[in-house]
Every structure is written in C-alpha cells, then in structure tokens.
Amino acid sequence: MIVATNVLLLVSVAICMVNNPWIILPGRFLYGMCAGTFTVMCPKFISEVAPTEYKGPFGAMSQFMCVFGILAVTLMGLPIPNYITEK
DSSP, X not given: OHHHHHHHHXXXXXXXXXXXXXXXXXXXXXXXXXXXXXXXXHHHHHHHHSOGGGHHHHHHHHHHHHHHHHHHHHHHHTTSOOTTTTO
C-alpha cells in the first residue's frame, strides 16, 4: 500500500504542475489524501517492523515529525498576506 500510495502521490504532483487552477485543485486533493494515508500507514508499519523495546519511541517520533511538518508549513505561510480579510 505504501508503494501504491507513492505512485498516486507522483500522479498528484504531476497534475499540480499544470498551470491551471482548476486542474491543480484535484491534484491538491489527491496530494492531501496521500498525506493522510501516509500519516496512518507509517506508524502502523513502524509498529510492525520495530523491536518491542523501541516501538514507543519510534511511534512517538513519527507523530512528532508529522506535527513538526504541519508547524513548519504553517510558519512558512505566515508572511503571505491575506487579502480577503484586508478588504
């Protein structure tokens, strides 16, 4: 499933490279679905592969990195002006 999701992710990235907002929207939707799928599958994969004594720290690190990635992207978007509320 991880490999199949990787293929779907590559397709969504290719769709997002088209310079048309109406075509980018389905690509972004697929990209979001892949990101959500990875946040579910990766901890499950880690719990199946990791030795028993490391399952807790590895699972916690996976969750921390998901939260850190969301925080990093949010912080990168802060300088972008919001024209909707400024009118």
